Structure formats: structure tokens, C-alpha cells
Amino acid sequence: xxxxxxxxxxxxxxxxxxxxxxxxxxxxxxxxxxxxxxxxxxxxxxxxxxxxxxxxxxxxxxxxxxxxxxxxxxxxxxxxxxxxxxxxxxxxxxxxxxxxxxxxxxxxxxxxxxxxxxxxxxxxxxxxxxxxxxxxxxxxxxxxxxxxxxxxxxxxxxxxxxxxxxxxxxxxxxxxxxxxxxxxxxxxxxxxxxxxxxxxxxxxxxxxxxxxxxxxxxxxxxxxxxxxxxxxxxxxxxxxxxxxxxxxxxxxxxxxxxxxxxxxxxxxxxxxxxxxxxxxxxxxxxxxxxxxxxxxxxxxxxxxxxxxxxxxxxxx
Numbered sequence: 661x662x663x664x665x666x667x668x669x670x671x672x673x674x675x676x677x678x679x680x681x682x683x684x685x686x687x688x689x690x691x692x693x694x695x696x697x698x699x700x701x702x703x704x705x706x707x708x709x710x711x712x713x714x715x716x717x718x719x720x721x722x723x724x725x726x727x728x729x730x731x732x733x734x735x736x737x738x739x740x741x742x743x744x745x746x747x748x749x750x751x752x753x754x755x756x757x758x759x760x761x762x763x764x765x766x767x768x769x770x771x772x773x774x775x776x777x778x779x780x781x782x783x784x785x786x787x788x789x790x791x792x793x794x795x796x797x798x799x800x801x802x803x804x805x806x807x808x809x810x811x812x813x814x815x816x817x818x819x820x821x822x823x824x825x826x827x828x829x830x831x832x833x834x835x836x837x838x839x840x841x842x843x844x845x846x847x848x849x850x851x852x853x854x855x856x857x858x859x860x861x862x863x864x865x866x867x868x869x870x871x872x873x874x875x876x877x878x879x880x881x882x883x884x885x886x887x888x889x890x891x892x893x894x895x896x897x898x899x900x901x902x903x904x905x906x907x908x909x910x911x912x913x914x915x916x917x918x919x920x921x922x923x924x925x926x927x928x929x930x931x932x933x934x935x936x937x938x939x940x941x942x943x944x945x946x947x948x949x950x951x952x953x954x955x956x957x958x959x960x961x962x963x964x965x966x967x968x969x970x971x972x973x974x975x976x
Contacts, residue, residue: 858947
């Protein structure tokens with residue numbers, strides 16, 4: 661095998677790894693945010709846009725390694741090395757900490773961080789470095805790859821795809837938030853200003869209700885929340901979340917203008933692992949989610965009644 665074939669196979673391995681990892685993350689939208697939380701990624705990086713954009717970045721890099729011609733190969737191979745190095749640094753930090761952490765490298769297929777995880781990521785980083793050193797073009801432009809190398813890449817793709825497509829293991833349950841803190845949701849009010857729910861919750865607990873358009877039970881739950889908000893005034897507050905424009909949101913709930921939040925593209929709903937609308941969550945004064953999802957208008961109304969009685973009784 662020539663050196664060109666060797667470096668081409670390294671680029672192919674990295675591309676396959678990134679493609680499969682990206683596909684797995686896209687199948688489990690909340691897994692990236694959960695992994696960032698578990699790995700204690702710096703807070704300025706734990707943003708919904710970054711969590712949602714990571715698999716698309718991985719896919720773009722993989723396609724560049726496969727198809728970028730000539731000099732265009734370099735930025736993709738450099739990005740692959742930098743991203744692999746960032747992953748290695750994250751799992752290294754997690755491995756040396758005392759408390760266990762989860763790596764959601766393949767979506768919701770969680771793996772507890774160990775030194776084996778560090779070794780695995782170190783190997784991937786070395787392979788990415790080899791792909792960078794080998795230079796371009798992308799693998800689809802090469803004519804010197806032997807049948808053995810091509811067969812190996814096909815086999816690697818099949819194995820990794822099997823890993824990523826296998827049933828998700830326990831831990832990525834529907835209705836269990838993939839983020840720990842409400843501040844990470846990135847919701848906006850009708851003036852399109854980002855709202856920090858953690859700051860709001862410092863004064864009193866917050867009930868967060870996710871709804872969608874054309875859902876009769878969502879309207880029922882919204883009305884129940886509005887009535888409950890008046891009853892719990894001073895003891896707790898509420899926010900109603902919609903995937904709507906400010907104008908449409910106001911048309912649907914004109915009497916809740918100051919309590920409406922906008923979830924563009926339902927990104928926050930994905931981070932919350934919501935499988936059914938309406939769904940409600942309670943945010944405690946520490947800014948953390950205190951409950952899994954309460955689903956359905958009936959269960960939400962019952963939850964609000966119990967919570968209201970508890971708050972009023974505690975205040976008395």
C-alpha cells in the first residue's frame with residue numbers, strides 16, 4: 661500500500677466516524693446537550709444553537725474529507741483535527757474528575773467515561789492528524805486507493821452504522837430533560853429578547869408549559885395555566901411556550917402577553933425530550949428542573965391543583 665493510499669484511508673476513517681456520529685446525534689436531538697452537561701463543558705459553550713449545530717458540523721467535515729478537491733481539503737482536515745482534539749480534551753477532563761460522566765458521542769447511546777474512552781478519542785485524534793498531514797484531495801478524488809482499503813472503509817461504515825442504529829439504551833427517556841438548567845433553553849419573549857428562566861425562578865418556582873398549534877388539549881392546558889397563575893400569584897409563576905411568531909402567539913393568548921415564550925423550530929422542546937403536547941415542567945428556585953414531563957391536559961390540570969394547594973398551604 662502506498663503512503664497516499666494510507667493517508668487516504670485515514671481520511672476515510674475519520675469521515676465515516678463523523679458521519680455516523682452526526683447521524684446518531686440527529687436521531688436524538690437532546691443527547692448533545694445532555695452530554696455537554698455531563699462532561700461539564702464550559703457554560704458559554706452549552707447553548708442550544710451549538711448543541712443543535714454540532715452534528716451538522718460533523719457532517720460537513722465528513723463530506724469535505726470525502727469530496728473536497730485540491731486545496732479545499734485542508735480546512736476540512738484541519739477542522740476534523742481541531743474537533744477531535746476538543747472531544748479528547750472533554751473526555752480527558754471528565755476522566756480525571758471524581759464523579760462519573762456520560763459520553764453521548766453516538767446520540768442517546770450513552771457510555772460512561774473511562775480511560776478506554778480517552779484512548780479511543782486519542783486514537784481518533786491521531787488518525788485525524790494523519791489525514792491532515794497526508795493532504796488532499798478528498799477521498800473521492802483519489803485514484804490510488806486499493807480494493808482492500810475501499811473494502812475496509814465499507815466494513816468500518818457498516819460496523820459504526822450498526823452501533824449508531826442499535827436501540828437506544830436506558831437513560832435517554834422521553835420527557836426527561838436533556839439539560840439540567842432552565843437557563844440553557846434559549847427561549848425568547850414576544851419582543852424577541854432572550855429570557856433567562858433561571859433568573860426568574862430565583863424569586864419563585866416556574867411552571868413551564870410547552871404547547872403547539874392545532875392542539876385542542878394544548879388550549880385547554882393553556883387556559884388552566886392562566887387560571888392557576890392568578891391563584892398562585894406571589895408564590896409561583898408560569899410561562900407558556902409556543903413555536904409561533906410573536907403576532908400569532910399574541911392572537912392565541914392575548915391575556916398572557918407577559919408570560920409567552922417563543923421556541924423557534926422547537927429546539928427547546930427537543931432539548932426537553934418532549935414526546936407529547938402539551939407537556940409541563942416545574943423549575944425550582946435553583947434553576948434546575950424539578951420534575952420530568954407532565955403530559956396531557958388532564959394530568960397537567962391535576963398537577964397544577966396539587967402544586968397550588970401545596971404553595972398556598974405552605975404560605976399559610
